[in-house]
Amino acid sequence: MEEQSIRVEESRSRKEKPNSDELIFGRHFTDHMFVMDYTEGLGWHNASIVPYQNLSISPAAMVFHYGQSVFEGLKAFRGQNGDIQLFRPKKNVQRLNRSNERLVIPPIDEDFGLEAIKRLVEMDKDWVPDAEGTSLYIRPFIISNEPYLGVAPSHHFKFVIILSPVGSYYKEGIDPVKIAVENKYVRAVKGGTGEAKTGGNYASALKAQEIVEKEGYSQVLWLDGVEKKYIEEVGSMNVFFKINGEVVTPVLNGSILSGITRDSVIQLLKHWDVPVSERRISMEEVYEAHQNGTLEEAFGSGTAAVISPIGELYWEGHHLTINNGKTGEISKKVYDTITGIQYGKIEDSFNWLVKVGKKTEVKQKSLKKSITSLS
Amino acid sequence: MEEQSIRVEESRSRKEKPNSDELIFGRHFTDHMFVMDYTEGLGWHNASIVPYQNLSISPAAMVFHYGQSVFEGLKAFRGQNGDIQLFRPKKNVQRLNRSNERLVIPPIDEDFGLEAIKRLVEMDKDWVPDAEGTSLYIRPFIISNEPYLGVAPSHHFKFVIILSPVGSYYKEGIDPVKIAVENKYVRAVKGGTGEAKTGGNYASALKAQEIVEKEGYSQVLWLDGVEKKYIEEVGSMNVFFKINGEVVTPVLNGSILSGITRDSVIQLLKHWDVPVSERRISMEEVYEAHQNGTLEEAFGSGTAAVISPIGELYWEGHHLTINNGKTGEISKKVYDTITGIQYGKIEDSFNWLVKVGKKTEVKQKSLKKSITSLS
Ligand SMILES: Cc1ncc(COP(=O)(O)O)c(C=O)c1O
Ligand SMILES: Cc1ncc(COP(=O)(O)O)c(C=O)c1O
Numbered sequence: 001m002e003e004q005s006i007r008v009e010e011s012r013s014r015k016e017k018p019n020s021d022e023l024i025f026g027r028h029f030t031d032h033m034f035v036m037d038y039t040e041g042l043g044w045h046n047a048s049i050v051p052y053q054n055l056s057i058s059p060a061a062m063v064f065h066y067g068q069s070v071f072e073g074l075k076a077f078r079g080q081n082g083d084i085q086l087f088r089p090k091k092n093v094q095r096l097n098r099s100n101e102r103l104v105i106p107p108i109d110e111d112f113g114l115e116a117i118k119r120l121v122e123m124d125k126d127w128v129p130d131a132e133g134t135s136l137y138i139r140p141f142i143i144s145n146e147p148y149l150g151v152a153p154s155h156h157f158k159f160v161i162i163l164s165p166v167g168s169y170y171k172e173g174i175d176p177v178k179i180a181v182e183n184k185y186v187r188a189v190k191g192g193t194g195e196a197k198t199g200g201n202y203a204s205a206l207k208a209q210e211i212v213e214k215e216g217y218s219q220v221l222w223l224d225g226v227e228k229k230y231i232e233e234v235g236s237m238n239v240f241f242k243i244n245g246e247v248v249t250p251v252l253n254g255s256i257l258s259g260i261t262r263d264s265v266i267q268l269l270k271h272w273d274v275p276v277s278e279r280r281i282s283m284e285e286v287y288e289a290h291q292n293g294t295l296e297e298a299f300g301s302g303t304a305a306v307i308s309p310i311g312e313l314y315w316e317g318h319h320l321t322i323n324n325g326k327t328g329e330i331s332k333k334v335y336d337t338i339t340g341i342q343y344g345k346i347e348d349s350f351n352w353l354v355k356v357g358k359k360t361e362v363k364q365k366s367l368k369k370s371i372t373s374l375s
Numbered sequence: 376m377e378e379q380s381i382r383v384e385e386s387r388s389r390k391e392k393p394n395s396d397e398l399i400f401g402r403h404f405t406d407h408m409f410v411m412d413y414t415e416g417l418g419w420h421n422a423s424i425v426p427y428q429n430l431s432i433s434p435a436a437m438v439f440h441y442g443q444s445v446f447e448g449l450k451a452f453r454g455q456n457g458d459i460q461l462f463r464p465k466k467n468v469q470r471l472n473r474s475n476e477r478l479v480i481p482p483i484d485e486d487f488g489l490e491a492i493k494r495l496v497e498m499d500k501d502w503v504p505d506a507e508g509t510s511l512y513i514r515p516f517i518i519s520n521e522p523y524l525g526v527a528p529s530h531h532f533k534f535v536i537i538l539s540p541v542g543s544y545y546k547e548g549i550d551p552v553k554i555a556v557e558n559k560y561v562r563a564v565k566g567g568t569g570e571a572k573t574g575g576n577y578a579s580a581l582k583a584q585e586i587v588e589k590e591g592y593s594q595v596l597w598l599d600g601v602e603k604k605y606i607e608e609v610g611s612m613n614v615f616f617k618i619n620g621e622v623v624t625p626v627l628n629g630s631i632l633s634g635i636t637r638d639s640v641i642q643l644l645k646h647w648d649v650p651v652s653e654r655r656i657s658m659e660e661v662y663e664a665h666q667n668g669t670l671e672e673a674f675g676s677g678t679a680a681v682i683s684p685i686g687e688l689y690w691e692g693h694h695l696t697i698n699n700g701k702t703g704e705i706s707k708k709v710y711d712t713i714t715g716i717q718y719g720k721i722e723d724s725f726n727w728l729v730k731v732g733k734k735t736e737v738k739q740k741s742l743k744k745s746i747t748s749l750s
Contacts, residue, residue: 025524025525026435026523026524026525027522027523027524029435029522033434052434053434054431054432054433054434055431055432055433055434056429056430056431057429057430057432058429058430059408059427059428059429059430059535059537060401060404060514060537060539063438063439063574064438064444064446064516064518064535064574065444065446065514065516065574065577066574066577066578066581067442067444067573067574067575067576067577067578068574068577068578068581069439069440069442069578071439071440073524102582103578103581103582104581104582104585137524139435139440139524141439141440143439147402147404148401148402149400149401149402149448149512149514149539150400150401151577151580151581151584151610151611152581152584153581153584153585160434160439162434162435164435164524169525184566185566185567186564186565186566186567187567188567189561189564189567189600189601190561191559191560191561191600191603192560192561192562192563192564192567192579192600193575193578193579198442198575198578199438199439199440199441199442199443199574199575199578200442200568200573200574200575200576200578200579201442201575202440202441202442202443202526203441203442203443203444203478203568203573203574203575204567204568204575205526206441206443206478206479206526206527206528207477207478207479209526209527209528210479210528225564225566225567225600225601226564226600226601228566235526236526
């Protein structure tokens, strides 16, 4: 595996690139994609970068029937000195392998996985947009493609990476979103697949999402599947509340995703000496904090939106307006710092960035504000 | 929709058919398949029967990422007079639409769906095997194929039907299987997708299945996701216990599949005046019945295996041998009756069969035993 090389077949035509300021999330795809096959006995093989194209898959492929699949999501940014850089990509490759473990999919070599991402982004680097808030979204995923109708783990898989130049995930951008707490549907439960990034979790969420959207909410806030009391996460974000000066976020309990943005937020808060705790938090507690005026801020965290302040929470007939529906101080500071690092405007003191391509110049420190100068 | 016709493109070559007595489940596929597309605004369109072939699908298609998909499973049998007949197919089409509803997939016209199944089976009728216990397994499924990376319901879908000549699902056939009660992993929970036939439920189950198989069990018996106390169902079967003369099966509580075989079993038992009840049943209760000698039989029910007697249940360190590891009387009678009806050996007094093709001859009653003569 370590020895494996990546075959490259360049696309003969180039697609027209969308304007950087007209990008919508996940609709445009670049000129190339990475593909690699797995066959039991042979392992992962046939690693190639090929022109972006449809997959030809048997209608009996297990992914269509039994959903054995996993995915990841990360981004490449065009730094202000022109460098193209990934944000904590190794974490995504590691999480992909944890998802693989849960879904009975063979692990990939993590260094090779990272190399594949870098090579593909390097190849399509002209697609990394440069307008404010834009980036190149990277979607690695694995599907089971053995043609077999028995319910059993597949012996054949395909690992694919596709790239999509993106603008902001929510139409609101960094403006606060309205979120509804879900009381009927359940996303995940301990012992299920909630902590894996696998299709079924998202398929299950569509119904609740559809219902709240009709009522003007952009996302659902999930409660635990057992007691429907404790806060889990938002559709594709982890969630934070600032209550009476302390920032709290649900502890990783086995049914929520271990977000990489979540981890970055926690590291930053600790660095700034802002009290932060990971623990069980009930919706009742958030409601009471709102009633007694100590619910100061709430925000979601995730790769797609980075930080998304929550301006209103709807729960069992109560409309809780948070921070007057405005972006809070901590939300803003975390957003500015993470995006500042991503775009190379702030010093990367946590070593979160991984450069793409050969250029390994000394960092342009003079251009950058220090991470602590913002605090 | 009612007016829609099915375009037919006949395959120019015919594949070699496997021997009827060498069939394994879900590995062979026939010469043709049915496909139909959905586009928002246009509805379901392009209904066609085409040569069995790979699907060409965008790597960004939502099914690969967010698992928005549903499926069904039913069978066509070669009756002893040569007729080809489906077992309660309308129920499958109706259940497909219930799964669609949960997964935010547009419904199909049920009559047209049934017609599509019949036309396809008619076209590949030479593939319906005739050895004892064999049949043509029919797999309708719907996948979301809009190329979009946002988490939202797709606007494009593909409905496909493929056919597979099959032998028995378990290598044990009608011989009793060993089943392990799962205490760690959870398949589904109320508010989730457990009562829909969607990939995520099966993907989630693979891990537990893999573990128990290594220990010599053929399937997992799932407990409820909240208290891990109440019995739900087996991997792809509903489950029945005969305790002290009464047959009990878990009530349809929102997290288990409403099996069509399950419904047929209940109807038969009622017809025979065997006490049967659908209710909550704890593993503790089954264990106690075993200890005091009143656990008389246990069996699973599903399209693939029809009836699969349970010879041993493993639960928290206890090995419960049921009916001395032998097929029980009721299990056998239900199996014989359902398969008898399916193969046209017993009168179809419930009107469960739907004939394929133009032949609508009067039934060969003289050939058949009556359903009650077995009781
Ligand atoms: C369910 C869920 N929770 C949380 C997140 C946030 O994780 P990350 O910060 O790694 O993007 C995501 C998105 O990846 C997600 O899909
Ligand atoms: C989870 C599950 N339960 C039960 C069943 C049995 O249902 P049916 O009798 O309709 O085949 C199946 C198979 O379809 C199944 O997948």
